[in-house]
Structure formats: C-alpha cells, structure tokens
Amino acid sequence: MNRFENIFSKGKKVAVGYATAGCPETESSLEFMRGMIEGGTDILELGVPFSDPTADGPVIQQSSQTALRNGFTIEKVFEIASTLRAENPDLGIVLFSYYNPILFLGLENFAERAEKAGVDGVLVVDVPFEERSEIEPVLKKHGLEIIPLVSPATGIERIRKITEGCRSFVYYITVRGVTGTRSQMPEDLLQKLTQLRSASPAPVAAGFGISSPETARAAAEGADGIVIGSAFVKIQLDTALSTAEKREKARALAERCFGAVR
Numbered sequence: 001m002n003r004f005e006n007i008f009s010k011g012k013k014v015a016v017g018y019a020t021a022g023c024p025e026t027e028s029s030l031e032f033m034r035g036m037i038e039g040g041t042d043i044l045e046l047g048v049p050f051s052d053p054t055a056d057g058p059v060i061q062q063s064s065q066t067a068l069r070n071g072f073t074i075e076k077v078f079e080i081a082s083t084l085r086a087e088n089p090d091l092g093i094v095l096f097s098y099y100n101p102i103l104f105l106g107l108e109n110f111a112e113r114a115e116k117a118g119v120d121g122v123l124v125v126d127v128p129f130e131e132r133s134e135i136e137p138v139l140k141k142h143g144l145e146i147i148p149l150v151s152p153a154t155g156i157e158r159i160r161k162i163t164e165g166c167r168s169f170v171y172y173i174t175v176r177g178v179t180g181t182r183s184q185m186p187e188d189l190l191q192k193l194t195q196l197r198s199a200s201p202a203p204v205a206a207g208f209g210i211s212s213p214e215t216a217r218a219a220a221e222g223a224d225g226i227v228i229g230s231a232f233v234k235i236q237l238d239t240a241l242s243t244a245e246k247r248e249k250a251r252a253l254a255e256r257c258f259g260a261v262r
Contacts, residue, residue: 002120002143002145002167002168003090003091003092003120004043004092004120004167004168004169005167006090007042007043007090007092008203008224012262013220013223013225013258013261013262014042014043014169014203014224014226015040015041015042015043015228015258015261016041016042016043016045016092016207016225016226016228017036017043017045017229017232018044018045018047018227018229018232018233019032019033019036019045019046019047019236020047020049020060020063020064020066020233020236021046021047021048021067021077021080022049022067022068022070022072022076022077022080023049023063023064023066023067023237024066024067024070024236024239025067025071025072026072026076028243029067029080029236030080030083030084031243031244031246031247032235032243032247032250033080033250034084034087034247035246035247035248035249035250035251035254036250036251036254037084037088037091038247038251038254039250039251039252039253039254039258040254040255040258040259040262041091041258042225043091043092043093043169043205043225044084044091044094045094045095045096045123045227045229046081046094046095046096047060047096047097048095048096048097049063049064049065049067049101050064050097050098050100050101051065051068052098052100053098054098057230059230059233059234059237060229060230062237074101074102074104074110075105078113078116078119081095081114081118082116082117082118084118085117085118085119086118093119093121094119094120094121095119095121095122095123096123096125097123097124098124099124099126099127102135107135107138108138111138111139111141111142114142114144115143115144119144120144120145121144121145121146121168122135122139122146123171124146125149129148129158129161129162132146145167145168146166146168147168147169147170148162148163148166149170149171149173150163150171150172150200152173152174152186152188156195159195159199159200160200163199163200163201163202164201166200166201166202168202169202169203169204169205169225170200170202170203170204170205171207171227172192172193172196172204172205172206172207173207174186174206174208174209174219175208175209185209185210185215185219189206189218189219189222190222191222192222193221193222193223194222197223203224204223204225205223205224205226206219206220206222206223206225206227207219207226207227207228207229208229210226210228210231211228211230211257212231213257213259213260214260216258216261217260226258226261228253228254228257228258231257232250232254235253
C-alpha cells in the first residue's frame with residue numbers, strides 16, 4: 001500500500017490539514033506545520049504560493065502574497081517537504097499547487113524533486129480532468145498520486161471518470177465558491193457525500209469551510225476524512241503571534257477539530 005492507502009485503512013476519520021508554505025517565511029511556516037502534525041494531522045497539504053490563486057478566498061490569497069513578498073519560491077517547498085518527511089515517516093504529504101509554478105519549474109523536474117523530497121501526491125487545482133493526461137504519466141513515473149477534486153456540481157458519471165484508478169483520496173469541495181471558513185455546512189452535504197462514496201473507488205475527504213468542531217463533525221458524518229485549510233492559515237497570518245505561539249495554536253486547532261471526529 002502507498003501512504004494514503006495505509007492512512008485511510010486504519011478505520012478512523014482521517015485528518016487533512018492545509019498550510020501555505022513560506023508564510024510568513026520558510027522557517028516559521030515549517031514550525032507551524034510541526035504544530036499541525038503534533039495536533040493529529042495525518043495528511044499535510046503544502047500550499048505552493050502563487051500570485052493569482054483564483055480558487056482561493058482572501059485568507060489563502062493573502063498568505064500566498066505574504067510568502068512571495070518574503071522571497072519564497074517553489075524550490076523551497078521541497079526543502080520543507082524533505083524536512084517533514086525525515087521527521088515523520090508515516091505522514092502523508094501533498095503538494096497543493098496551481099499549474100503555473102509547476103510549468104515554471106518544468107513538469108519532469110518538479111516530479112523528480114517532489115519524489116526525492118518524499119512527497120506522496122499532488123493536487124493541481126486548475127488542471128481539469130480532460131487535461132489530466134498531460135501531467136499524470138510524469139507524476140506516476142515518480143510515484144506521485146494525483147488528488148482529484150469533485151464539487152457539488154459534479155454528476156455521478158463524471159465522478160466515476162474522475163476517480164477511476166485513484167489510489168490516493170478524493171477531495172470533495174463541500175461548498176460552491178472559493179475557500180474560506182463557514183459557520184455551517186450545506187444541508188445536502190450528507191446526501192452528496194453518500195453519492196460520491198458510492199461512485200468512488202477511493203476514500204473521500206471533505207474540505208472548504210471547516211473551521212470548528214461542529215463543522216468538522218457535520219462534514220465527517222458522510223466522509224472518510226476532513227480537510228481544514230483557511231482556519232489554519234488565519235493563524236499563520238496573525239502578526240501579533242510569535243512563531244512559538246503560532247505552533248501552539250496550530251496544535252490546539254488540530255486537536256480541537258480533528259479530535260471532534262475521532
């Protein structure tokens with residue numbers, strides 16, 4: 001089994017956490033991610049900063065701008081991944097990126113370096129299913145699994161095509177629109193997740209809008225795991241906190257929200 005399959009085989013709700021690499025700069029973002037892992041994160045999504053993150057809300061957009069302004073480059077994400085892999089042999093590591101930074105580095109070069117850094121999978125948010133064949137063979141050659149995205153608007157037949165052969169997990173976008181925290185989940189979330197799980201050969205992690213034990217429990221009811229992103233990134237952006245305080249708050253948020261579904 002690959003790491004994703006091993007993580008999802010343990011019979012518990014899987015905790016997926018997103019943080020923006022390099023926000024506010026490389027070393028403090030690494031410390032922040034250590035706090036997330038200490039709090040129970042099973043799979044860490046390393047967000048690659050990009051100048052035009054169209055699928056993201058204002059919080060993650062700001063975090064990308066902060067990281068880029070402070071000199072972060074895509075090359076540094078491999079340093080972070082490599083460090084975390086050495087410290088956490090069983091941790092799932094996903095690079096969450098738009099396609100432009102990958103193209104800038106070169107797809108083959110990107111995949112080779114990701115493999116060497118111990119990355120398990122890649123989520124390229126702006127590459128649709130119809131264009132996935134452009135990147136999938138190269139990623140697979142280097143042992144990298146693709147994380148497919150499914151939205152509330154995706155029909156069952158398309159879900160089957162998107163998830164066919166998936167050996168990672170399916171990221172279900174719980175709400176229409178961009179990333180960000182919400183006070184409650186959609187009323188039809190359980191129904192949508194039930195349909196998705198019936199059509200997908202891979203486990204499903206629900207994300208977008210989860211920021212509290214209440215929203216975590218609502219999403220976890222119908223999913224195999226949950227994803228928390230913007231709630232973590234808000235802490236990364238809090239300039240009133242020291243690096244040590246951010247690490248502790250990341251740990252506490254992970255324990256509170258992920259602990260609510262276990």
